[in-house]
Amino acid sequence: MKKENKSLTASMEDYLEMIYRLSVDTGFTRIHELSSALNVRPPSATKMVQRLAELKLIKYEKYGVLILEENGKLLGSELLKRHNIIENFIKIIGVDETNALEETEKIEHTVSTKTIECIDTFLHFIEENPDVLTQYYQYRFEHTSEQ
Amino acid sequence: MKKENKSLTASMEDYLEMIYRLSVDTGFTRIHELSSALNVRPPSATKMVQRLAELKLIKYEKYGVLILEENGKLLGSELLKRHNIIENFIKIIGVDETNALEETEKIEHTVSTKTIECIDTFLHFIEENPDVLTQYYQYRFEHTSEQ
DNA sequence: AAACAAACTTAGCTAAAACTAATATATTTT
């Protein structure tokens, strides 16, 4: 087995993750749904989808529906998991909801698996030690008057 | 008034930050020093430097030395501060030294000022509550056998 | 001061990822 699939660009990851999210219920999604979810024009989505199809991550036929291949589904769910770890973390340290998503999207494609693991461990730690968070928020409150 | 300086690309920030680091002692740096520090070929550095000069962030003359303008110095030091915040944070959550720098470089250009502020606050909190860190490392130790 | 080496610049190419405009296909309405 070779690595093969691991060299997705940040954008490709964005697309794949979104395809995963959009098709998790229905089993499929479409170009216009994808493109509007990513705030991108349809031609951009088409092009990327064709590349993902070449990599056998999704099944795609012209004018048709987008369906994840087994590989794509696996990778997609990993990407989503990663996304959620970052997002939880970003929220916990105090970035407000309005910006949290955006910040998450910016970070998620850049950091390594190791870093994600660290963040995940940290989140679990916080979960089991909620008093730490209380302390932190108290501290934040005292040290953040007007922004 | 036009857009002014605030819309630097991630790369431009990389270059500016590095110029700042390299010239903080001597007051100047050079293309080849910059390009090798950034692992980039000299022509790439030249091109970017010309753009930064157009934005009045550095003083630059062909075949000459690179010197930060007042604006550039200010922005550069902010970028470096940001870098250090991220780096400290990354190390604190447990990313090992070997990867910390790389991870920092990947994150630093993506996140917003607000997020940086949150991270900074968190770092200060940790500083004033070292016991939290001790607890966390204990937890980490228990939940991280072999990677 | 001539020759050589090092540093730098220019020109031109590549790749990713976005865009618009034009065209093609599919679906829905009448």
Add this chain to the structure above:
DNA sequence: AAAATATATTAGTTTTAGCTAAGTTTGTTT
């Protein structure tokens, strides 16, 4: 079923940031 609408694709352009190759300028040696 024809017309109208919605959805997709293709082709071609743009921007950013890298690269190589070739040519300039500067500096260092002899």
